[in-house]
Amino acid sequence: RAEAEQRIQTLRTELEEYNYRYHVLDDPTVSDAEYDRLMAELLRLEEVYPDLVTPDSPSVKVGGEPLPYFEKVEHRIPMLSLGNAFSFDDLQDFDERIRRLSGRESIDYVCELKIDGLAVSLRYEDGVMVRGATRGDGRTGENITQNLKTIRSLPLRLRELVTLEVRGEAFLPKKEFERINRVKEERGEALFANPRNAAAGSLRQLDPKLAAERTLDIFLYGIGEMEGVQNPLTHTASLDLLQKLGLKVNPERVTVKGIDDVMDFVNHWREHRMELGYEIDGIVIKVDDLALREQLGFTAKSPRWAIAYKFPAEEGVTV
Numbered sequence: 001r002a003e004a005e006q007r008i009q010t011l012r013t014e015l016e017e018y019n020y021r022y023h024v025l026d027d028p029t030v031s032d033a034e035y036d037r038l039m040a041e042l043l044r045l046e047e048v049y050p051d052l053v054t055p056d057s058p059s060v061k062v063g064g065e066p067l068p069y070f071e072k073v074e075h076r077i078p079m080l081s082l083g084n085a086f087s088f089d090d091l092q093d094f095d096e097r098i099r100r101l102s103g104r105e106s107i108d109y110v111c112e113l114k115i116d117g118l119a120v121s122l123r124y125e126d127g128v129m130v131r132g133a134t135r136g137d138g139r140t141g142e143n144i145t146q147n148l149k150t151i152r153s154l155p156l157r158l159r160e161l162v163t164l165e166v167r168g169e170a171f172l173p174k175k176e177f178e179r180i181n182r183v184k185e186e187r188g189e190a191l192f193a194n195p196r197n198a199a200a201g202s203l204r205q206l207d208p209k210l211a212a213e214r215t216l217d218i219f220l221y222g223i224g225e226m227e228g229v230q231n232p233l234t235h236t237a238s239l240d241l242l243q244k245l246g247l248k249v250n251p252e253r254v255t256v257k258g259i260d261d262v263m264d265f266v267n268h269w270r271e272h273r274m275e276l277g278y279e280i281d282g283i284v285i286k287v288d289d290l291a292l293r294e295q296l297g298f299t300a301k302s303p304r305w306a307i308a309y310k311f312p313a314e315e316g317v318t319v
């Protein structure tokens with residue numbers, strides 16, 4: 001039993017590292033076959049020694065027992081929606097209002113791709129993922145922890161054992177969306193209309209094994225509450241911190257000075273978004289300076305320090 005415990009620990013560490021390298025760094029170090037073989041060995045050992053299973057064991061990525069229903073979860077920091085911009089005039093107005101309210105000449109912005117998926121919130125305590133929830137109505141969401149744990153690129157344990165809540169977008173890559181719809185077609189089932197619906201459908205499965213069959217992915221983009229780490233001064237530093245903790249952050253983000261460079265970024269991705277392996281429905285523009293965000297505050301339903309520039313819906317899904 002002692003050597004089984006030793007072996008389980010070794011397998012866990014190895015599988016976690018392989019997950020991180022393959023799904024977060026997109027730089028696999030072992031073949032899928034080798035990964036599957038090690039996972040099968042871990043599952044077998046955990047079956048023989050069920051009391052050795054821990055909530056952060058990589059084996060939960062293959063999905064546990066189905067749930068009878070989803071519990072409700074209260075978001076301590078509400079997950080707000082974003083105001084929308086549909087033109088560059090809207091962006092000019094957004095920038096001008098912030099410069100007027102802040103008295104600053106030029107504003108630093110972070111521009112991020114707005115992934116067309118499902119907004120989720122994750123809570124890590126002492127570095128271990130303890131809960132995951134849908135956005136719901138922004139105040140109350142559904143507890144979908146078991147399903148989120150099946151996302152390969154989502155670490156069950158952070159690289160530093162801090163307590164924090166992070167927000168992000170779970171999504172289905174275009175290629176996986178097409179594979180799922182081909183399978184549905186063969187089974188004569190109704191197809192998913194788009195990757196967003198397919199991701200929502202997968203994450204709201206009561207049986208995590210079904211969620212595990214679908215290669216969902218996730219990009220994290222914000223920190224809610226946090227303990228044990230000193231607060232970053234900018235959003236850029238927050239995103240760097242998320243990456244340092246082993247969380248997957250979309251690499252196409254930029255930090256720019258002034259709204260003109262924001263418009264360049266919007267133009268670039270309006271042209272090139274079809275080249276991405278996932279669907280985006282716009283660009284999110286956020287004030288970088290967190291102290292300035294505090295000064296700007298919120299309207300009834302959205303932050304004054306961020307806006308979503310929306311693109312028209314993508315015609316069809318190409319690879």
Ligand SMILES: Cc1c[n+]2nc(N)[nH]c2nc1OC(C)C
Binds near residue numbers: 112113114115303
């Ligand atoms: C709703 C939302 C969606 N997104 N998507 C990204 N990339 N960032 C981001 N931020 C959001 O909200 C924060 C500005 C609070």
